[in-house]
Amino acid sequence: MKRTLIYKPAYCSMFLLLLFTILTNSCKKENLYGTIPLLNVADKSASAIRLYNFDDPTDVTVNSIPLTAYANPNTPTTGTALGLSIFPTGIWTNGDDGSPFVVPNSLLDKDGKAHFTMLIQSTITSGSVGEQSTIDTTIMNNATQPQDYYLMPNGHFKVVNRDNVPPTNSQNFKIRVINLGSNVYGDPSGLNIKGPVSLTYADGSPVSPALNNVAQGAASGYVELPYRAYQFKLFIANGAIxxxxxxxxxxxSAYYIPGxxxxxxxxxxxPRVRTFKPGGxxxxxxxxxxxxxxxDVNRFTSGMPINSxxxxxxxDPGVNSTYAAMQAVNAIPGKQLTINVDGQPLGGPLPYAGSVTANTAQQAPYQIYVQGTHHIQAKDQSGNVLADKDIKLFPYDNYTIWAYDQPDGKPALLFEANDMTGTLYLSQSSQSGYVAPDDGTNGTLRRGQYNYALESRFLNLSPDLPYATFTNDNQLFLPAVAASGIDKGDTIRFFSAYVNLAPGxxxxxxxxxxxxxxxxxxxxxxxxxxNSEKxxxxxxxxxxxxKPGDKPEVPGLLLxxxxxINVLQAFIANPALYTAPQFKTAETGIYTVALVGAINASGTTDKAKLIVIKHNK
Incomplete structure (x- = not known):
């Protein structure tokens, strides 16, 4: 048998070459264009310490580890992988929601403590000059009683026990009012916005006695409400609002005139229309x-302390994977109907919607349903089934079920999907700067959201009107194309929404x-x-x-x-909430304007009429 001999010098050379290759490859790193790789802190163990920023943008250090950039004119904006994972902008902002963050357990010391040093960048300015203040405090992690720490505008923390108990009914959410209002800065605005507060719906009606007259420095108990879109309002109250x-x-911001x-x-x-999640x-x-x-009248000094x-x-219960909501409206003249879902009534007996006083926004009651297929029936007072149809619901769906007469005289059901978000799809990216490739793989870049929107759709439910067009008095809803803003080049009032609508x-x-x-x-x-489009x-x-076609007639013949519809009546939840005429304007919300009844009806009760349905409360 032939033996192969490897001489020692050759053996050493091969070993060194192999070792060099391994070391070279193990040290090779991908060039990430000079960026700091972020850590997935969402998967890390979280402590019971959660903080909210009600003050100004703030730099944060925990147990001698800086989490923000501490940027100033002499220091470039930098950060650590952990810090930028928590504060992507390099600073703890004071967002609409208080920009909450939870301290990871990995940042606590061996005794379970977090020593915070913070630098607050004041937004009260004289010209372009701001102020800075510092905080130095230690918080003990208490896993048995989680607590929230609110950084207040006076530079101190307010501690509130956190409720991690979901509502007893999984269809509901829980809500409370915490009144931490103060006058640390006095009342330079002179608006006198202080004292007990009460929570109401959009029309000023109380949400619950438990949420009325919550004193300054106090917190109410929790109230459970069905999940849906709400437009809550808050008023100073002394008994009545x-x-x-x-x-x-x-x-x-508050209504204020400089000087x-x-x-x-x-x-x-x-306020915004918000959908409160089931289980939240x-x-x-x-x-x-x-x-x-x-x-001041010279518009030199800015930053006004006011209770808000x-x-x-x-x-946060996470993604709703179960529930949807439906309501029903009767658009058949002369009949009282019941809309049944899987054999059970939705909202009880429904009178004809056209019999309601003109220029009043109607609110049909909602009920919550589990996702899946449901059988819908419209029954008259004798229990006869006039129309039936199946609907497949997905989580967060919001539908209005309309019962109406078709052109052939037969009753039918129409399922109207309601968008409760004020969101439109744009023809170009709404993001400024480089976020992600606008290549069709990420629809987020093409979505524009209006948090303060009056959003309405239109329905032609008149059986003898082949095509209906709705107008702003005697013209279309213009302008058709926006010249600026996130919808530049697009329209937020598409012709397809209100021009040449066939029945149903x-x-x-x-x-x-x-x-x-x-x-x-x-x-x-x-x-x-x-800019406001008021x-x-x-x-x-x-x-x-x-009339559509090669020779269209739009808007056509006036009915x-x-x-x-008088907008300043029908699109205001409660005129009694206004004492000064300059504040009275159409209110934001989600609406439907529908033409019901017959154009050529002989009776006055069957005559065609415009009605308004408001979908948020």
Missing amino acids: DVTRQLAEIPS NFGPLPQEGLI VYSIIVSENIQPLYR YRVITEL AMPPNNSSILYSLPFVSPAATGVPFG GIVPQLIRGYQS TTVAP
């Missing part, structure tokens, strides 16, 4: 916040029109939500008989027998 002392919801030295009415402050726990927290308002509020998520037809795309109506204070230092909101909405 004071409609002239409404609180602004951050990031909106004012007396109380101004606080009315018409537009929320708090509405009042605090003294530095609002971006000019304080935030909506805080205490317990719903456009598959671009089915709503939208007006952006943020409340902008006269003293505002900027327009963070975009000046072009319709005063009257009319119906026309139109003179159909009274127009």
